[in-house]
Amino acid sequence: MRPRALSLLLAAAAFALPGIARAQNAPAPAPPAFTLAPLPYAADALEPVIDAETMRIHHGKHHQAYVDNLNKALAENPVLKDASLESLVARAGTLAPAIRNNAGGHWNHTFFWETMAPTAKVGAISPALAAAIDARFGSLDKFKAAFKAAGTARFGSGWVWLVIGKDGKLAITSTPNQDNPLMDVAEARGTPVLGNDVWEHAYYLKHQNRRGDYLDRWWQVVDWGKVSARYAAATSGQAEQAGHEGH
Numbered sequence: 001m002r003p004r005a006l007s008l009l010l011a012a013a014a015f016a017l018p019g020i021a022r023a024q025n026a027p028a029p030a031p032p033a034f035t036l037a038p039l040p041y042a043a044d045a046l047e048p049v050i051d052a053e054t055m056r057i058h059h060g061k062h063h064q065a066y067v068d069n070l071n072k073a074l075a076e077n078p079v080l081k082d083a084s085l086e087s088l089v090a091r092a093g094t095l096a097p098a099i100r101n102n103a104g105g106h107w108n109h110t111f112f113w114e115t116m117a118p119t120a121k122v123g124a125i126s127p128a129l130a131a132a133i134d135a136r137f138g139s140l141d142k143f144k145a146a147f148k149a150a151g152t153a154r155f156g157s158g159w160v161w162l163v164i165g166k167d168g169k170l171a172i173t174s175t176p177n178q179d180n181p182l183m184d185v186a187e188a189r190g191t192p193v194l195g196n197d198v199w200e201h202a203y204y205l206k207h208q209n210r211r212g213d214y215l216d217r218w219w220q221v222v223d224w225g226k227v228s229a230r231y232a233a234a235t236s237g238q239a240e241q242a243g244h245e246g247h
């Protein structure tokens with residue numbers, strides 16, 4: 001190699017190497033704090049009660065947006081970057097609306113997907129939960145009627161819940177927007193064991209404006225086995241953590 005060519009090559013290498021070194025030493029981009037888990041069943045698994053298109057949009061667009069917007073809001077509040085989803089929800093009233101709404105949206109929807117299962121696979125209600133519902137509401141049918149009434153009475157968007165209240169008794173409650181009964185701002189706080197999404201995005205494609213029809217038919221896909229397991233965990237003093245790590 002001629003001396004001039006060699007010197008040009010060395011100069012080029014010296015120019016290029018620092019760039020390579022920077023690329024190799026640069027910290028890997030931090031993964032998103034929260035991620036969207038896949039649905040625990042196929043999008044069409046809840047047909048005909050909830051149609052596949054509604055499930056795809058609800059999970060893939062709405063829930064994904066809550067996760068993305070929560071991560072964006074947390075990136076602007078680095079002091080909260082290591083907070084768990086549960087701790088954000090518990091102090092939602094002290095946080096920016098973007099964190100309250102999107103943390104609630106992420107928690108609520110994760111809980112909602114896990115509450116349901118294909119009709120052929122739903123579990124049975126436990127004797128303990130059935131007895132508690134009978135004692136509090138008179139019968140399972142009366143409970144369902146009261147739950148529907150609370151869901152249809154929720155003006156605008158929100159959720160209807162069956163919770164174990166601070167007094168240890170079952171109660172039906174409703175929250176606006178993406179609030180939930182675990183939040184410090186909830187009118188009636190408690191541990192949710194069952195919750196239904198009464199935002200129009202949950203039912204409008206199939207049921208249009210008939211929220212009551214959706215609430216009636218929804219029972220066909222409620223996994224009472226899962227609800228009963230939550231009830232057992234909460235009443236035995238153990239926090240129900242399955243699927244709710246959030247990170």
Ligand SMILES: [Fe+2]
Binds near residue numbers: 109201
């Ligand atoms: Fe929703």
